[in-house]
Amino acid sequence: MKFLFVVQGEGRGHFTQAITLEEMLLRNGHEVVEVLVGKSSSRTLPGFFNRTIKAPVKRFISPNFLPTQANKRACLKKSLAYNMLRVPEYLRSMHYINQRIKDTGAEVVINFYELLTGLTYLLFRPSVPYICIGHQYLFLHKDFEFPRKSPAQLSMLRFFTRLTSMGAAKRLALSFVEMEDDSESRVIVVPPLLRREVTSLQPEQENYIHGYMVNSGFSDSVHEFHHLHPRVPLHFFWDKSGADEVTEIDENLHFHQIDDVKFLNYMSACKAYASTAGFESICEAMYLGKPVLMVPAHIEQDCNAYDAQRAGAGVVADGFDIETLLRFSEDEYKPNTTFLYWARSSERLIINELETLTEIESSVFTLPNFTKYLSI
Structure with a gap:
């Protein structure tokens, strides 16, 4: 199969996960036709990613969190205001993602927790099925245990995670420990993507x-x-x-x-x-x-x-x-x-999930189902 990756450009983890999954797919006879990476003014693309990834890399403007004045934790209010002002840019990015899916001939899209991928599938409804992968999808699992933090922030985190995976055929949740799958939330628990x-x-x-x-x-x-x-x-x-x-x-x-x-x-x-x-x-x-x-x-x-x-x-x-x-x-x-x-079991389990991909239900984004989809 031909895969296209969409990668959130913040931090190191999504980049190494993309590199590892590309290596696994190539070893199993598949192809990664292109990698789309979200960018912002506050982040640079790590040199190791450009040197290691095999597929062509293209960039697009993407939302990101802004730090507090001390440049430590993220400032949610400032981040929300900053990103709301850039909605027109993000709409252009979604159009670009949709066009790249068509032009590359991709048969499956893999989303590494990039918000605009979920919104692209909401607004443009590409016919190509896609899978989300990341530890964050464990937050949608019915048995995940959260820390004692602000209920409002935890609700927003879960809501954001759902938005990144709108219309996804599967949510592959990378986990420190083995857990049962949560089929109602389309969450499949898999091992972390560790590079060789x-x-x-x-x-x-x-x-x-x-x-x-x-x-x-x-x-x-x-x-x-x-x-x-x-x-x-x-x-x-x-x-x-x-x-x-x-x-x-x-x-x-x-x-x-x-x-x-x-x-x-x-x-x-x-x-x-x-x-x-x-x-x-x-x-x-x-x-x-x-x-x-x-x-x-x-x-x-x-x-x-x-x-x-x-x-x-x-x-x-x-x-x-x-x-x-x-x-x-x-x-x-x-x-x-x-x-x-x-x-050590990650390649066997993850490749199996990718190769047994089921088609996205065509009715997912009818208006009556929209609220229901966000709730699972």
């Missing part, structure tokens, strides 16, 4: 802390820890616009521009890992037996962190409290060996 570069690594343990921050404002708390504990080596990755490939503060504090090969090499040999609670890198740390400190940057990552903590990955904090991570790694952490077997 991860599964082929031989983990070691050196004395440094490895980390990743989706918003550079979190660097303040890293600096604070470093000021108090200057002898603890720290290697943090970010995608800060205009930053050097490596920003060396001193011999024990380095900030690296995100590069996937370099990132994984540092992950494989670190003592522990600190992150802004992105699903993909938590899975990589779990696979390599590294304890994790999770610092959520928005409500979605609050859910990621809570779910990962229940799976034994690590601890959750409001800032990069590395002292807590060190105590956890030395006193409490035990690698989750069950996760290794679950993760």
Whole structure:
């Protein structure tokens, strides 16, 4: 089959998932004809993605979350106002996505949590079936356990997740643990998409802390820890616009521009890992037996962190409290060996779901069914 990918352009996880799925599809005799990536003024396309993905890559303007003044957590009010002003641009992007689906001859569309894909299927109703994939679709599962956070924010998160998957034939929910499928919500639980570069690594343990921050404002708390504990080596990755490939503060504090090969090499040999609670890198740390400190940057990552903590990955904090991570790694952490077997079954289970794709019901977007579809 011929597949077209649509990828949300925020963070590292969706990019590595797209790379991994493309590799799986190629190994199983399929083709990825094109990759469409959402872009915004605040994000750059990581170099590792352009170097690794095989299919042609095209960009389109897409909604994104804006950070608070401190550039840490997302500011929902500011993000909503910013994106409402750009609705005409997003309509043009949806027209572009619809046209690329037609022009590429794609037989299946894979959506990596990009909002405009769901809205394209709502407004333009392409005839090509599509599948959504991401950890976020677990939020629609009837048995998913949420953290004790604002009910309004959790409702908005679920609503947003439904919008990204309007009309999807299947929602493949990447999960830390095995769960039963939720057929009523079209949620099929599958293992995480870990790249072969991860599964082929031989983990070691050196004395440094490895980390990743989706918003550079979190660097303040890293600096604070470093000021108090200057002898603890720290290697943090970010995608800060205009930053050097490596920003060396001193011999024990380095900030690296995100590069996937370099990132994984540092992950494989670190003592522990600190992150802004992105699903993909938590899975990589779990696979390599590294304890994790999770610092959520928005409500979605609050859910990621809570779910990962229940799976034994690590601890959750409001800032990069590395002292807590060190105590956890030395006193409490035990690698989750069950996760290794679950993760290793991903190719077999995911390819099977893609190859047994059922057609989208043609009646999904009739007006009487619209509200019903949003509720499942």
